[in-house]
Amino acid sequence: MRLSNSLIGLINFLTFLLSIPILGGGIWLSSKANSTDCLRFLQWPIIVIGAAIMVVSLAGFAGACYRNTFLMWLYLFVMFFVIATLIGFVVFAYVVTDKGSGRAVPNRVYLDYYLEDYKGWLEERVKSDSYWGKISSCIRDSKVCGKMGRTYGGAPESADLFYVRRLNSIESGCCKPPSECGFVYVNETTWNPGGGLMGNLMDCTRWSNDQEQLCYSCDSCKAGVLASLKKSWRKVSIINIVVLIILVIVYVIGLAAFRNNKRMDNDEPYGMGRMTKAQPSVIQF
Structure with a gap:
């Protein structure tokens, strides 16, 4: 042979x-x-x-x-x-x-994500109702937001410490409200309205402190998924x-x-x- x-x-x-x-x-x-x-x-x-x-x-x-x-x-x-x-x-x-990337936020280390920054075939697929239902279920089942909690000396993480964390795109887009909304930090996944909305984003009204809802229906969450897919697809x-x-x-x-x-x-x-x-x-x- x-x-x-x-x-x-x-x-x-x-x-x-x-x-x-x-x-x-x-x-x-x-x-x-x-x-x-x-x-x-x-x-x-x-x-x-x-x-x-x-x-x-x-x-x-x-x-x-x-x-x-x-x-x-x-x-x-x-x-x-x-x-x-x-x-x-x-x-x-x-x-x-x-196309598409995260936007820098003043006095924050993490980035915010906006759906309008992503255009094309992938964006259309991700935001469609049939696909987004499956994707958001994946994120919810992965408990990615629940794993964000940190304590220091037995006390929950402060807002100042949270603001200097390097969140991935899913954590930033799906587990917290957009910074533009002006919500007040309570803990990593609990935010209360404070001083009125600073932006006109629909995501500001979609945010919920219900740990099963959070921002899973937000455009920022879809943008975070797109940013994650972009990074993964480039590696692949x-x-x-x-x-x-x-x-x-x-x-x-x-x-x-x-x-x-x-x-x-x-x-x-x-x-x-x-x-x-x-x-x-x-x-x-």
């Missing part, structure tokens, strides 16, 4: 092993899907990704190790679309996350670029293995010059 076949077989065996925990995690989420909308929202992409990796890996492994030309052709065909999809996703991710895009480079190298090795299989199927000795074989015998010496 040629070196290229051996490499393809080894690589696909490793990716097949990797697909098992991915697929298992998706199935586990599916078994828990009746408990929260958050898990229902996440289960199917994981199952599809795990199953796709498993099938492609099996095809590549069998095609290389058992010298099956059809399976190798199928493997290369699918790999081509995987590479094309990754390229498309990287470009798409950078395009849809091009970097990983995808690295994976893309690896897949291109594997694809080239796979092409070499495919040519080896065809050469063996045709009983061609390895290294035979194609130009020699293609020339009419009358001019061979």
Whole structure:
């Protein structure tokens, strides 16, 4: 067996092993899907990704190790679309996350987030009622706001200490009212109106000290989610670029293995010059 076949077989065996925990995690989420909308929202992409990796890996492994030309052709065909999809996703991710960022707040370390700063396909998807119901359920189930509480010497965190905290976009957008509203700090997730509203934001009336409501219906929460998605998608895009480079190298090795299989199927000795074989015998010496 040629070196290229051996490499393809080894690589696909490793990716097949990797697909098992991915697929298992998706199935586990599916078994828990009746408990929260958050898990229902996440289960199917994981199952599809795990199953796709498993099938492609099996095809590549069998095609290389058992010298099956059809399976190798199928493997290369699918790999081509995987590479094309990754390229498309990287470009798409950078395009849809091009706009939007947090705004600095006077005398605060954390940023505030405004939905109008985010425009495009991703913003439309996140703010739509069908998607936002699932996303807000995820945030509520994660208890991210409940985990913000801090104490110092047995006393709750003061306003001055809270104002110098570096909150992530979800904590800032969903767990507190926008700074523009002029609410008075009581604790991390309890704020009372003080001195009237300083802004005209609808979020000022949407805020609730009910720990099950907070600002989950606010535009600032949606903007915080968009900021979090932008950060995550940019990180994923970097990983995808690295994976893309690896897949291109594997694809080239796979092409070499495919040519080896065809050469063996045709009983061609390895290294035979194609130009020699293609020339009419009358001019061979």
